[in-house]
Amino acid sequence: MSFSEWPVVFDCEGERLVGVITKPHEQTCKTGVLIVVGGPQYRAGSHRQFTLLARELAKFGVASLRFDYRGMGDSEGDKRSFTEINEDIRCAISEFFLQVPTLSAVTLWGLCDAASAALLYAKQDVRVSNLVLLNPWVHTEELASYTRLKHYYLTRFLSISFWRKLFSGGVRIHSSFQEFSSSLRRTFFPKSKSLLFDSSARSGNRSQVASNVGHTNFIEKMQVNLQQFRGNVLFILSGNDLVAAEFLTLKQKNLAWRKVLRRDNVDWHYVPDANHTFSSVAWRNEVALVTYEAVRKISFFNN
Structure with missing residues (x-):
């Protein structure tokens, strides 16, 4: 047309x-x-x-x-x-x-x-x-951190190539650990009201x-x-x-x-x-x- x-x-x-x-x-x-x-x-x-x-x-x-x-x-x-x-x-x-x-x-x-x-x-x-x-x-930040944990870090930890890089020195352990711990902290200890644990929905x-x-x-x-x-x-x-x-x-x-x-x-x-x-x-x-x-x-x- x-x-x-x-x-x-x-x-x-x-x-x-x-x-x-x-x-x-x-x-x-x-x-x-x-x-x-x-x-x-x-x-x-x-x-x-x-x-x-x-x-x-x-x-x-x-x-x-x-x-x-x-x-x-x-x-x-x-x-x-x-x-x-x-x-x-x-x-x-x-x-x-x-x-x-x-x-x-x-x-x-x-x-x-x-x-x-x-x-x-x-x-x-x-x-x-x-x-x-x-x-x-x-x-x-909380949603992003949780999503990163689930879709990025979990996939990496289950990947053979990641462990090969880790043991061959191809992974920067310190910075990777800092990023991972930061995602954990933002997910489970958010600075503002949580959207992940139904805080607003519970009131009905x-x-x-x-x-x-x-x-x-x-x-x-x-x-x-x-x-x-x-x-x-x-x-x-x-x-x-x-x-x-x-x-x-x-x-x-x-x-x-x-x-x-x-x-x-x-x-x-x-x-x-x-x-x-x-x-x-x-x-x-x-x-x-x-x-x-x-x-x-x-x-x-x-x-």
Whole structure:
């Protein structure tokens, strides 16, 4: 299917944001995909990931808008955290509806901290019907240390090559021991409230949890927002990525997250060998296909 692309410049609290619309020809698009950009990226993405995703979706008959929020890429404004872009997302959705008037709903698509930003925003906007979240960012020192213990040190200790290097002098024992002990300390004696041992879930009072969530405690706020979101949610996770592994650790160890991730509107798709940004053609095409399938899906929560 052929498609058109055109740039857009739109206002967000007095500053100009830059984006690109990709729309299939001769197609009435009722739902579109807003590609939220995160990390040190801009609207093209690593290895042109977002550009290629938008064009692949257009071939399936789906319109999209990818944009730079304030302080990123070609957009105006000061640099800001992914926890501070709610208004940018709201303005981008409004511009998307203006540029493609046939839209009635939008899917938010995000990778890493953009996935977290999408989840922090979605429940407050009735125009958001679905979420597609790739390797969401839930990083804490404790989660990172536990994940490193499980996915890195355990693998190393069970590896024959590691012991060969150790006995041949190829491993720096002192520094390796310091790193290992540091991971143990951060895992079992965290400086802040633990996410691994269900400290917030034990209260059983979600409203109390929600009221106590500050702007820095984004992981709890993500969980609360996911509980309240009524649309479909698709998590796409890489098999060769520590960010995805940290999210799986949170899922396994935190009761509140386990409960919300069992909801009937939550689906999963794993790409076993993929790296963080799904950089191969095969991985990228797989992501585009499952995104399209998610966009087509209508949630019974919204019926």
